[in-house]
Amino acid sequence: MNYKIAVVAGDGIGPEVMEQNIAVLNAIGEKFGHTFEYTYVLGGGCAIDKYGEPLPQETIDVCKASDSVLLGAVGGWQWDTLPGDKRPERALLGLRGALGLYANLRPATLHDALKDACPLKPELVADGVDIMVVRELTGGMYFGEKGRKMTDMGEAAYDVEQYSVKEVERITRTAFEIARKRNKHVTNVDKQNVLESSRLWRSVVLEVAKDYPDVELDHLYVDNASMQLIMRPTTFDVIVTGNIFGDILSDEASQMTGSIGMLPSASLGEGTLGMYEPVHGSAPDIAGKDLANPIATILSGAMMLKYSFGLQEEAKCIEDAVTKVLDKGYRTGDIMSEGMKQVGCKEMGKLIIENL
Ligand code: NAD
Numbered sequence: 239m240n241y242k243i244a245v246v247a248g249d250g251i252g253p254e255v256m257e258q259n260i261a262v263l264n265a266i267g268e269k270f271g272h273t274f275e276y277t278y279v280l281g282g283g284c285a286i287d288k289y290g291e292p293l294p295q296e297t298i299d300v301c302k303a304s305d306s307v308l309l310g311a312v313g314g315w316q317w318d319t320l321p322g323d324k325r326p327e328r329a330l331l332g333l334r335g336a337l338g339l340y341a342n343l344r345p346a347t348l349h350d351a352l353k354d355a356c357p358l359k360p361e362l363v364a365d366g367v368d369i370m371v372v373r374e375l376t377g378g379m380y381f382g383e384k385g386r387k388m389t390d391m392g393e394a395a396y397d398v399e400q401y402s403v404k405e406v407e408r409i410t411r412t413a414f415e416i417a418r419k420r421n422k423h424v425t426n427v428d429k430q431n432v433l434e435s436s437r438l439w440r441s442v443v444l445e446v447a448k449d450y451p452d453v454e455l456d457h458l459y460v461d462n463a464s465m466q467l468i469m470r471p472t473t474f475d476v477i478v479t480g481n482i483f484g485d486i487l488s489d490e491a492s493q494m495t496g497s498i499g500m501l502p503s504a505s506l507g508e509g510t511l512g513m514y515e516p517v518h519g520s521a522p523d524i525a526g527k528d529l530a531n532p533i534a535t536i537l538s539g540a541m542m543l544k545y546s547f548g549l550q551e552e553a554k555c556i557e558d559a560v561t562k563v564l565d566k567g568y569r570t571g572d573i574m575s576e577g578m579k580q581v582g583c584k585e586m587g588k589l590i591i592e593n594l
Pocket of ligand 1: 251255310311312313314315327330498499515516517518519520521522523524529530531532534572
């Protein structure tokens, strides 16, 4: 098969980790007989420098015309003084909006070899952590009506939490479909004891669940969910939740995995086009020094193969290669521990290719 991929490498360590991602994908293409055709476009700080804006129309057009989008990271101190709507990070929100990406998938997987890096007690993670947080990405209070007004308590500010039936329905279906390919267990997280928007959310989840009798469904209030994640992390499979709850819980879950340099993510919409990126930022403090961990970006490439192209075996091949390299004791600086062999970004990419 031939796939067209738009590449927004971005700033800081973005281009370094992306280079290794592309090398791994090319090796997979050779091994399984696929061709990946890349179009490199600018987004973030480098686009501001060249075009005066973080997300040029050309970038949006190329991404829309592609089968999938790979993103490195954007941002850096050079652009920190620009006003909010001109900053590099606008490229992320702009692309998600332009591509209609409403589902954010953030897996939190604890590799056996990195168990020591997990801040939880060993007995709590003995059975292995493998959680997929499915977060609604384009609704809720981040996008609701907001403003300021005078009240009898003085000036007040508000951000409205609003969800429509359609918004909840589509994210719930995404979660159930993913659960079907995993351990067939969805945990819905809301706050329906207090919030009207959560009551609507819960009723839609229950309705959608009727179409998935093979998937187990349970519910947690968000405050309880944040406790249960720490007390019994190994019992979760897929978590589905709204934008703000998902923002917080996915960060909490990610901390169990050892380093931000290990965490991939996917943003999906109605069709197969998705955007795949590491969770970390552009890490200006280590950019250009061959110190970055490319695994988060390489695992994002594996997610692209799985979710946009349906290439399960190819994706598993990358995930297994990462596990093998870690089992053999190779580590980048961020996940380094005593007795292990420290390697740079390029060497880590090379080792993963050798182990495909
Ligand atoms: P960051 O994720 O870039 O870095 C936080 C810390 O983690 C740093 O010490 C960094 O060296 C380390 N780190 C991050 N990724 C690593 C990797 N792959 N390997 C090894 N170490 C890694 O977050 P920050 O410092 O708060 O932000 C830096 C810039 O990135 C800012 O401009 C911020 O706005 C931007 N940012 C972009 C994204 C994105 O593009 N998706 C996400 C978060 C932050």
